[in-house]
Amino acid sequence: MKVKRLELVGFKSFMDKTVIEFPRTVSVIVGPNGCGKSNIVDAFRWVLGEQSAKQLRGDTMSDVIFNGTPDRKPMGLAEVNLVLTGDNGGFPGQWAPYAEVQVTRRLYRSGESDYLINKQVCRLKDIHQLFMDTGLSAKAYAIIEQGRIGAFIEAKAEDRR
Ligand code: ATP
Numbered sequence: 001m002k003v004k005r006l007e008l009v010g011f012k013s014f015m016d017k018t019v020i021e022f023p024r025t026v027s028v029i030v031g032p033n034g035c036g037k038s039n040i041v042d043a044f045r046w047v048l049g050e051q052s053a054k055q056l057r058g059d060t061m062s063d064v065i066f067n068g069t070p071d072r073k074p075m076g077l078a079e080v081n082l083v084l085t086g087d088n089g090g091f092p093g094q095w096a097p098y099a100e101v102q103v104t105r106r107l108y109r110s111g112e113s114d115y116l117i118n119k120q121v122c123r124l125k126d127i128h129q130l131f132m133d134t135g136l137s138a139k140a141y142a143i144i145e146q147g148r149i150g151a152f153i154e155a156k157a158e159d160r161r
């Protein structure tokens with residue numbers, strides 16, 4: 001499995017549809033403070049099924065929905081699509097025949113939410129199962145944010161161990 005593309009609409013600061021391609025083995029996102037780099041990491045966490053608003057740097061889950069700016073109205077829906085290719089071993093189970101799989105998460109301001117795989121509504125459990133053997137999940141150390149690297153470097157030797 002390999003990340004091919006991440007698409008965001010109405011997610012945090014990404015009010016307009018934003019498509020981020022991951023064409024090479026190493027990709028880096030750079031930009032000035034506050035431009036949305038960490039929001040992209042949050043989008044990865046979220047589409048993988050994160051249930052904790054705090055892990056997404058918010059107070060409630062609806063904080064992921066674009067909240068408006070002085071010249072743009074708030075949005076009613078946040079959506080993130082993660083497109084994966086079957087490189088390096090393919091997909092597990094029923095997804096094995098596919099060359100590409102698209103995972104989608106949506107949240108409406110009303111609180112209603114959807115999880116989809118290849119545009120078909122599915123359960124959160126199905127998304128967990130898709131990533132089960134990859135080591136990639138919202139809880140694994142596959143995603144390590146800014147603050148945690150600092151905490152690791154500055155920790156006492158015993159704590160680090
Ligand atoms: P730094 O380099 O300081 O770490 P960054 O590029 O990681 O910055 P982010 O934390 O991703 O920046 O983005 C912060 C911006 O996202 C802030 O301007 C914040 O107002 C905006 N933002 C977060 N949630 C929402 C939301 N729901 N609606 C609109 N904007 C949002």
Ligand code: MG
Pocket residue numbers: 037038039146
């Ligand atoms: Mg940041």
